[in-house]
Amino acid sequence: MRALSGRLGARAPTPRLLLLLQCLLATARPSSADDSAPDSTFTSPPVREEMLERYSNFSLESHNISLTEHSSMPVEKNITLERPSNVKLTCQFTTSGDLNAVNVTWKKEDELLENNYLVNATGSTLYTQYRFTIINSKQMGSYSCFFQEEKEQKGTFNFKVPELHGKNKPLISYVGDSTVLTCKCQNCVPLNWTWYRSNGSLQVPVGVQMNKYVINDTYANETKLKIKQLLEEDGGSYWCRALFQLGESEGHIELVVLSYLVPLKPFFAIVAEVVLLVAIILLCEKYTQKNKKHSDEGREFEQIEQLKSDDSNGIENNVPRLRKNESAGQ
């Protein structure tokens, strides 16, 4: 049943009034959104005032999707929600055709939502608004607005709990060492953190054995698992689970435990290369020095020979010749 349709185009009624209206309408017929839950929030009137008070403390989340008749792909919007809040979803549809001929529906996953939405038209744009409250994980999921003309145009709002970003690359550590696995949640404060270890397909909770595991939760938005005295079997997948009021989120960290021999191999390769190069360079230096010495000795020998020949040539030529040889030798 569509409520308040037509070209009223006026301001939407105040939240409290609207909620009261929603409650009244909901009490008139069973709610389709929470059909599985026995503790449906709209059942008993005496709880209404309590609910209203509680709801007014929640923040309001407003989200918008724009569609045109030419939109080829369905438009999706991902919304991250951590705490219970009031939600207002608006879809607007622009078309050149007749607005009255457009059929507007809202669905949660595949179930049709029968009430709680407004339809409004201004000029050539059709607005539809759906308001509800998310209190627990059952209200999370995908909410879609549909505009049926010749083609069906769809806009989807996906509600999810904040995701945990585990590391894409494995954490490396060594046998006998200790390591710290960190799980962080940006801009969110979970209620609780738990650690699991996957052994094949089985998930085993990581207990707090005093000597082995230490869980440190100093800051609310991160958790640290310190594992001491690592063994090779300690390697594998570790999961950190964050519990929110609206659901759970998981992060994955891979731990690899290596033995000390692994980095030693490249290290020894480099050391061998260094020793080899140093030996080659020092040997080259000794070789060139020996060659220089030999050539020096050769030159000295020649000078001695020349002096001897000068001696035999005559005394007059001796003095200037000697001087010339000496200066040449230096």
Next chain:
Amino acid sequence: MAKVHRARSTSPPDGGWGWMIVAGCFLVTICTRAVTRCISIFFVEFQTYFTQDYAQTAWIHSIVDCVTMLCAPLGSVVSNHLSCQVGIMLGGLLASTGLILGSFATSLKHLYLTLGVLTGLGFALCYSPAIAMVGKYFNRRKALAYGIAMSGSGIGTFILAPVVQLLIEQFSWRGALLILGGFVLNLCVCGALMRPITLEEDHTTPEQNHVCRTQKEGLKRVSLYSSLTKEWAQACLCCCLQQEYRFLLMSDFVVLAISILFMAYGCSPLFVYLVPYALSVGVSHQQAAFLMSILGVIDIIGNITFGWLTNRRCLKNYQYVCYLFAVGMDGLCYLCLPMLQSLPLLVPFSCTFGYFDGAYVTLIPVVTAEIVGTTSLSSALGVVYFLHAVPYLVSPPIAGWLVDTTGSYTAAFLLCGFSMIFSSVLLGFARLVKRMRKTQLQFIAKESDPKLQLWTNGAVAYSVTRELDQKHGESVATAVPGYSPT
């Protein structure tokens, strides 16, 4: 006939084995400066593993930098007394041991000692002797050789940073430190390349050598009669140190030292504060990182091209002025920085600053060699790099304090800019004063005894044949112009 073993003294080869020395120095710069910069990549790992905050882990980098610069004179002393080869190989072994021991660390304090002090000491033993060695092997092409050798820090950081990141991902920080220790062992290879060379200049200052030797022999005789060998050793040491460090009393060197203090104060904060400043002005994280990369790459280009440029015939005699110009330009860039408030303005700033930063780094050893000559170059470079240590340590925290108190980066950048401009103005002023004094000397020389003039004429004839950047040749040649060599 007795064989006379003569030490072959030569003039600087300017090529040949000199290029192997340049390659060795290039590798030394990679293994010391680039590895120091890459240590900061380990900080995130140390923070998670030791659960300490950023300030505690950042101390490691400061300790390495500080110890490397503070112990630079020790490095030159060791290489002067043992030999350059032994000094650098020893440094390589020490640095490598520090890194290897660091891979077994169980607390941050262990890392301070091993990775900080031991590795820093090892680097100090390698850095200044290697640079001094390049100066010994090159004369005409000194600036180009230094340009290529000093570009190692930029190129090394560029290559080593992703490699270190990969090592950490594959082997975690312990394995990465171990392998890095192996890599740093290549300093021993560089050490082996540093063949000693005796230069002609080593024989031109015989007076002090003679005095020292006679002193030694006198004391030796005394020690024969009394067992005062300790006093003899002390006196000998004093004499040797006096001889090695006599350049400290030169007015030129004192002026250079003061200007280097101011220059080092000015240049270090930019690398720390460019990214935060860019972020505060509205630039995104990736664009700020891009600015830093530009700075690094243009630094390398500045190193090599400025070295090549100042070796051209037109600029050869003006290397000192080029150094002044580079430092002054960097100071001017700093002064303009507070006015640059967007990315399209910051990119040219990065390019200019990076270029001149690379430029003056290349010319520091050249200018030092010009002032002290090649014999004392090793010790002088030790002192010069020692003078870099305290400003490097002190300047970023002072700039940070200024930023916190004034709420903007303007004061900090202006202070650094003025510091660098003062440094270059001081050098320019000193040069001017020296030139004025020389013209006075010329005036006096013209009016003196003509016989003396003839005698000085002979000295000019002898020294003009040498390269003009020998200290004696230059001063004598300019003092008595107008005489042609016979």
